[in-house]
Amino acid sequence: MLNDLPRLAITLGEPAGIGPDIVLTLAQQSIPARLVIFADPEVLLQRASQLGLTIQLHTYCSDKPSILNPHQPGHLYVQSIAVSQPVISGKLNPANAPYVLATLQQAGQSCMDNHFDALVTAPIHKGVINEAGIPFSGHTEFLAEQTGAKTVVMMLAIPGLRIALVTTHLPLSQVSTAITSFRLESIIQTLNIELKNKLGIDTPHILVCGLNPHAGEGGHLGQEEIVTIIPTLNKLRAQGIQLIGPVSADTAFTSSSLAGIDVVLTMYHDQGLPVLKQRGFGKAVNITLGLPIIRTSVDHGTALELAGTGQASSNSLYCAIQMTLEIIMQSRSKR
């Protein structure tokens, strides 16, 4: 029904990157939803002109949300938030970092206030936000803090493969210490519950990678499996969670290893994500599990060198929106 059309809050991300390009490209298509972009309208208009795209912007009034019409190709509603300094495509400017965070903060809050069914984010540049003097490691961590979520799980998905992470944007030197029984237990419990609730998988089968080469080789190549990972998996198995592992990450992604598996839980960012991006860069979706809101994102970054060139693919954003609509339907069916 038209009245039930999902309402999506979309952040434009780093204004000098390809966020504006992919949102403007996507806006030319039919999408069965109501969309509001949290951004500076001038950034959208300037990039549309650079790309030769036609766009008509409409002001979104948060005090009159009923005036939000279904998406029409070539039109966008905008919740206006001003940049501090003019934007040059491809040129980062730390002065605009507070703007980037304001878009995220306002869009996240609007979802928390139930004005929207979900948040979809275009890519931000973590480095430039830090250069502005604001400690920042990613949307996932920012939204966890903003919403007060106890445990969040980063999961990226393509058709046929989902990969979740125990640690996210953490220097490799800190990973081992961060993999505690407490963290592993809460990550697995969150993953298990969210796969049921948000993705409709009744009994998730979770394949867990070890941290060390060959999952520690019986303790000869590292102790984390024996001290932390195996005892935690055994405890969770006793609670009925379907866990396989820890397995050696080098063969975890073969087709025989993945048979019957719903998600592979990897211990750190670059243990899992290169596999997924090699298989499906441009069609993967990043989903934050464990938040009180639905949040998805693209699989790529700001690709500064492509901003304003017309060469940035909007396919991952398209996939993120499709998956968001599916998650919304799944969540509604649980009510």
Ligand SMILES: NC(=O)c1ccc[n+]([C@@H]2O[C@H](COP(=O)([O-])OP(=O)(O)OC[C@H]3O[C@@H](n4cnc5c(N)ncnc54)[C@H](O)[C@@H]3O)[C@@H](O)[C@H]2O)c1
């Ligand atoms: N969702 C997010 O907010 C997100 C995700 C990943 C990376 N990042 C951030 O983006 C910044 C740049 O990261 P990076 O250079 O490692 O990765 P990147 O994804 O921006 O670029 C990697 C390569 O992929 C290409 N590419 C990326 N997106 C593309 C698209 N839509 N169409 C065509 N080609 C595309 C780029 O040109 C580049 O060659 C970093 O600050 C990183 O933290 C943000």
Ligand SMILES: N[C@H](C(=O)O)[C@H](O)COP(=O)(O)O
């Ligand atoms: N780890 C993600 C990726 O490689 O695609 C990316 O950095 C985005 O993470 P956030 O959604 O937390 O910003």
